[in-house]
Amino acid sequence: MAVYFTSDTHFSDPRVLAIDRRPFASLADHDAALIAAWRERVREGDVVWHLGDFARDRPAGRAAEILARLPGEKHLLVGNNDPDSVTALPFWASVAPYAEIAVEGQRLVLCHYPFRTWRDSAKGVIDLHGHSHGRLTPIPRQYDVGVDVWDYRPVTLAEIRARRRRGPPRPPPARQARTP
Numbered sequence: 428m429a430v431y432f433t434s435d436t437h438f439s440d441p442r443v444l445a446i447d448r449r450p451f452a453s454l455a456d457h458d459a460a461l462i463a464a465w466r467e468r469v470r471e472g473d474v475v476w477h478l479g480d481f482a483r484d485r486p487a488g489r490a491a492e493i494l495a496r497l498p499g500e501k502h503l504l505v506g507n508n509d510p511d512s513v514t515a516l517p518f519w520a521s522v523a524p525y526a527e528i529a530v531e532g533q534r535l536v537l538c539h540y541p542f543r544t545w546r547d548s549a550k551g552v553i554d555l556h557g558h559s560h561g562r563l564t565p566i567p568r569q570y571d572v573g574v575d576v577w578d579y580r581p582v583t584l585a586e587i588r589a590r591r592r593r594g595p596p597r598p599p600p601a602r603q604a605r606t607p
Contacts, residue, residue: 434557438482479506479539
C-alpha cells in the first residue's frame with residue numbers, strides 16, 4: 428500500500444485553464460490527462476489524500492463520474508472550490524477541513540490552505556497543502572502538493588522530500604566573453 432498526496436485538480440472547472448495556464452487544449456483534455464496520471468500511479472488499496480479543490484460539479488453528477496474512476500481509498504480535505512455536492516459524494520473515505528496523520532514515521536499536518544506555523548512545526552512535523560498552485564515561496568518543512576507543482580499527478584512523501592533536497596533547478600553558468 429502506498430500513500431499519495433495531491434491537490435487542486437479542479438476537474439470540470441473551465442477557469443483553471445485560463446487562470447493557471449494549464450497546458451491543455453480543452454477542459455475535456457485536462458480532465459482526461461489528470462485522470463490518466465492518477466490511474467498510472469494509484470492502485471486499489473493505495474491511499475490518496477486530496478487536499479482540496481477536487482472538482483466543480485458541472486454538469487451535475489460529473490464529479491461523481493470522475494471520482495468513481497479514480498482508484499484508491501480517497502480522503503478529501505475540503506478546499507474553497509469544493510461544493511457541497513462534491514463533499515457529500517459516497518466515494519470519499521473521509522471528508523474534513525484538516526488532518527494530522529503519520530506516514531512512514533513522519534508526522535504530517537494536512538490542509539488545503541498553507542500555514543505559516545502549525546502544531547509541532549518546531550518538532551519536525553511537516554505541513555502539506557494546496558491552494559497556492561505553486562506560487563507560494565515555501566518555508567522549511569512546508570510543501571505544496573498541488574498538481575501544478577507535480578506534473579498533474581499524485582505524489583508520495585518520499586518524492587516530495589527528495590525534490591526539496593535537490594533544490595530548484597539551477598540555470599546554466601554564464602558564458603564568459605573571450606578577450607583577444
